[in-house]
Amino acid sequence: MTDTLTATAIVDTLKQVAQTVATVPTETTFVTIMKGFSNYAIPFLLLVIPVLGYIKKVKVYESFIDGAKEGFNTAVRIIPYLVAILVAIGMFRASGAMDYFVAILSPLTNLIGMPAETLPVALMRPLSGSGALGIVTELMKEHGPDSLIGRIASTMWGSSETTFYVVAVYFGAVGIKKTRHAIPSGLIGDTVGLIMAVVLCLIVFGVN
Amino acid sequence: MNYIWLGLMVISLVVGAINGRLEEVTNAAVTYAASAVDIALGLIGIMTFWLGIMKIAENGGIIKILSRAIRPIAKWLFPDIPPDHPAIGAMLMNIIANWLGLGNAATPLGLKAMDELQSLNPEKDTATNSMITFLALNTASICLIPMTVIAVRAKLGSANPFEIISTTVVASTCATIAGVTAAKLLQRLPSMKKSNPHRLPESSKKEEK
Incomplete structure (x- = not known):
C-alpha cells in the first residue's frame, strides 16, 4: 500500500516537473534563444579564441598549424576501432537478430506502458544513430508524428546517444583498448534515458 | 568490450544462419567496414581545423580559465585530474558544444579532451575513471534542441515539431545523471579497481607529459 502511495507521489512530482517544463513557452522563446546560441556559438569562438590569443601574445598562426598537425593522425587512428564496432553492428542488423530481442523484451517493456512499436528504436539507438533515425522516421510515417508512438520515438532518439560509436571514436583516438566499465555505464545511461522518454511522454502527452 | 563484440558477431552469424540471411550478413560486414573508413576520413578536415583552433585556445590560456571556472564540479566528477589541468577546459567545451547541438565541433573538442586525459594516464591502453565518467556525460549528452529529429517531424507534417523538446531535455538529463x-x-x-590505471600511488603518474 505504502509502495503504491510513494509511486503515485513520484508520478505526481514528475508530472508537475514535466508540465512546468512543457508550459514554459518552449516553442517560441526557448527555441529562438537556443537557435541564436547555436548559430552564433561557432562564429563567436572563432573570433574570440584567436583574438584573445593574440592579445596574450600567442603566435596564433604557428599555434594553429601546430595543433592542426594532429588532425590527420587522430582521424586515421580511429579507423580500426570504428571498423571493428561498425562491422559487428552491421552484421547484427543484417542478421535479423533484432526481432528476437524485441520478442524477448516486449513483455518487460509492456509493463511500463511502452508501445511495442517503439522497442526497436530503443534497441537500435545505442548501436546506430542513423539506423534508429530510420526506424523513427518509419514509425512517424505510419502513425503520424503527433501520435503517441511518434512522440515517444522522437523523444527516445533525442535523449540517448550512439554509445558504441562514441566509445569507439573517443577511445580509438587515444588508442585505448581496455574500456573497463565504459560500455556498461553508457548503456545504463541510455536505458534510463529511453525509459524516461516513454514515462515522460505518457505523462505529458497522455494516452491517445 | 570483448564480450560485447564477440557476442554481436556470434549472434549475427548464428541468427543469420537460422534466418537464411548469411549472405546479407557477410555483405553487411563489407559495406560497414567501408563506411567506417569513410566516417573516419570524413573527420580529417573538421578535426584538423578544430585541433588548430584549440591549440590557440590552449596557448592563450583560455582553456585553463575555463578549467578554473568549473573547479568545484570538476573536482567531484574527476578527482584524478589536477584542478587546473587543460583536460577540464576541453571537456567543458565539448559538453557545451553537445548541448548546443554543434555535432561537428563537439567530436573534435571531445577528442582533444580525451587526448588531455590520456596525457595523465599511466597505462596508455586502459581507460581511466575520469575518461569513463567523461564518456558517460557524453554518451547521454543533453541536447537542448534535437534538431535532426525535429527536422524529420517537420517534414512529416507535425503540427508542432518542437513539442518533444521538453520531454527530450528532461529524459536526457535523467540519462546523464544515471550514466555518471x-x-x-x-x-x-x-574488478574495476584492479584494472584502474591509477591504482598505483602517485609515483608513475607525474612523469608523463
Whole structure:
C-alpha cells in the first residue's frame, strides 16, 4: 500500500516537473534563444579564441598549424576501432537478430506502458544513430508524428546517444583498448534515458 | 568490450544462419567496414581545423580559465585530474558544444579532451575513471534542441515539431545523471579497481607529459 502511495507521489512530482517544463513557452522563446546560441556559438569562438590569443601574445598562426598537425593522425587512428564496432553492428542488423530481442523484451517493456512499436528504436539507438533515425522516421510515417508512438520515438532518439560509436571514436583516438566499465555505464545511461522518454511522454502527452 | 563484440558477431552469424540471411550478413560486414573508413576520413578536415583552433585556445590560456571556472564540479566528477589541468577546459567545451547541438565541433573538442586525459594516464591502453565518467556525460549528452529529429517531424507534417523538446531535455538529463552515477558506482567494483590505471600511488603518474 505504502509502495503504491510513494509511486503515485513520484508520478505526481514528475508530472508537475514535466508540465512546468512543457508550459514554459518552449516553442517560441526557448527555441529562438537556443537557435541564436547555436548559430552564433561557432562564429563567436572563432573570433574570440584567436583574438584573445593574440592579445596574450600567442603566435596564433604557428599555434594553429601546430595543433592542426594532429588532425590527420587522430582521424586515421580511429579507423580500426570504428571498423571493428561498425562491422559487428552491421552484421547484427543484417542478421535479423533484432526481432528476437524485441520478442524477448516486449513483455518487460509492456509493463511500463511502452508501445511495442517503439522497442526497436530503443534497441537500435545505442548501436546506430542513423539506423534508429530510420526506424523513427518509419514509425512517424505510419502513425503520424503527433501520435503517441511518434512522440515517444522522437523523444527516445533525442535523449540517448550512439554509445558504441562514441566509445569507439573517443577511445580509438587515444588508442585505448581496455574500456573497463565504459560500455556498461553508457548503456545504463541510455536505458534510463529511453525509459524516461516513454514515462515522460505518457505523462505529458497522455494516452491517445 | 570483448564480450560485447564477440557476442554481436556470434549472434549475427548464428541468427543469420537460422534466418537464411548469411549472405546479407557477410555483405553487411563489407559495406560497414567501408563506411567506417569513410566516417573516419570524413573527420580529417573538421578535426584538423578544430585541433588548430584549440591549440590557440590552449596557448592563450583560455582553456585553463575555463578549467578554473568549473573547479568545484570538476573536482567531484574527476578527482584524478589536477584542478587546473587543460583536460577540464576541453571537456567543458565539448559538453557545451553537445548541448548546443554543434555535432561537428563537439567530436573534435571531445577528442582533444580525451587526448588531455590520456596525457595523465599511466597505462596508455586502459581507460581511466575520469575518461569513463567523461564518456558517460557524453554518451547521454543533453541536447537542448534535437534538431535532426525535429527536422524529420517537420517534414512529416507535425503540427508542432518542437513539442518533444521538453520531454527530450528532461529524459536526457535523467540519462546523464544515471550514466555518471553508474560510472561512479561501477568504478568501485573490485574488478574495476584492479584494472584502474591509477591504482598505483602517485609515483608513475607525474612523469608523463
